[in-house]
Amino acid sequence: MNIMQNQTRGKHLFHGLTSCEGCAMELVARTVLDILGTNTVVLTPPSCSAILTGFSRETGWHVPSFMANLEAVASYASGLRTGLEVLGKDKVNVVGYAGDGGTVDIGLQALSGAIERGHRIIYICYDNEAYMNTGIQRSGATSLGAWTTTTPGGKPTQRKDVPQMLLAQGIPYLATASTAYIDDLAKKVEKAKNTDGPSYIHVHAPCATGWRFPAHKTIDIARMAVQTGLWVLYEAVDGRLKITKEIKNFKPVEDYVKMQKRFQKATPEMIMELQRFATEGYEKLAERVENV
């Protein structure tokens, strides 16, 4: 049976891409493109997603793609969007597809500017919690207590909450998603597609290589992060917050931490702090939902 001729999902990316086995980034890219369709232009920074954009004469996307600077994916996207509008091609989706380094650290000013200018772009951040492509260096999104090559004893500080920063800026559509809840992610991409203005989706994407766990556990770990409360799935349409995956019985953060070797150096205090962060973070969000 010819898989390529019969596949209904993930067909906007070619097969034979050299991302790691069990790569959540590739799964997110395929899901996003399934919803957006062929009328899409994708921009990636030099990151793990550059593997999809390709090198030399090869490309992985079955739609037009472009490799932007690491600092300026959102700026390129807004420029491209304006150009397309001048040409009358309003229906084309412009997607920025960057990792956590290219979003929460290096690309933050460009993203903030693009949102402020109000271009109709879809920015998707796959968050693997470190600079994985260059060899696992810490980023602003790295979790407290996590090992990276630049935090050998576990990262001493907590992660940056970029979705909340952008929400404070007044973005029309913002959502967090997880690789473990693919249908939920697909719905959010659909909403982002229909938003008139900038939209941002932050997807939690476990990395088997950098987080030191067996590749088949990718989905389980992503699900565990949601069920412990460390990663809350919510969306905000015009600032109105709504939790899309409510958790009734939280699992202990320790279960999530034990699944990954990157937390081996974390002290018991760090794990307690993570637990506090998970519980309080979820409660704070839930309060804001009720108040709206």
Place this chain on the structure above:
Amino acid sequence: MLKPVNADTILSKYGKDKLGPVAYLPANAKTGTWRLHRPVPDNAKCSRCHICEKYCPCAVIVVAEEGCHIDYTYCKGCGICVEVCPKKIIQMIPENSQKEVL
């Protein structure tokens, strides 16, 4: 349906010199060679729920009426399909093992 890009057609249409620095070849690494274990579905028990198809990062699984098909040319053998299958009908079998596959 996916239409394969024909590099020759593109080159003859635009001319090799005029094309500029653009990519016109589809990525096509035979990633199946990375695999140490091969996922083998038991199609008699498959309920056609399409969950493995949804979660396969490389999109090499197609669930048809006959059951679950995996493209072993590109399957990297990550084993996500084994974990997400609600009926646990996919098994990982070592490559080059004596056990008869397919």
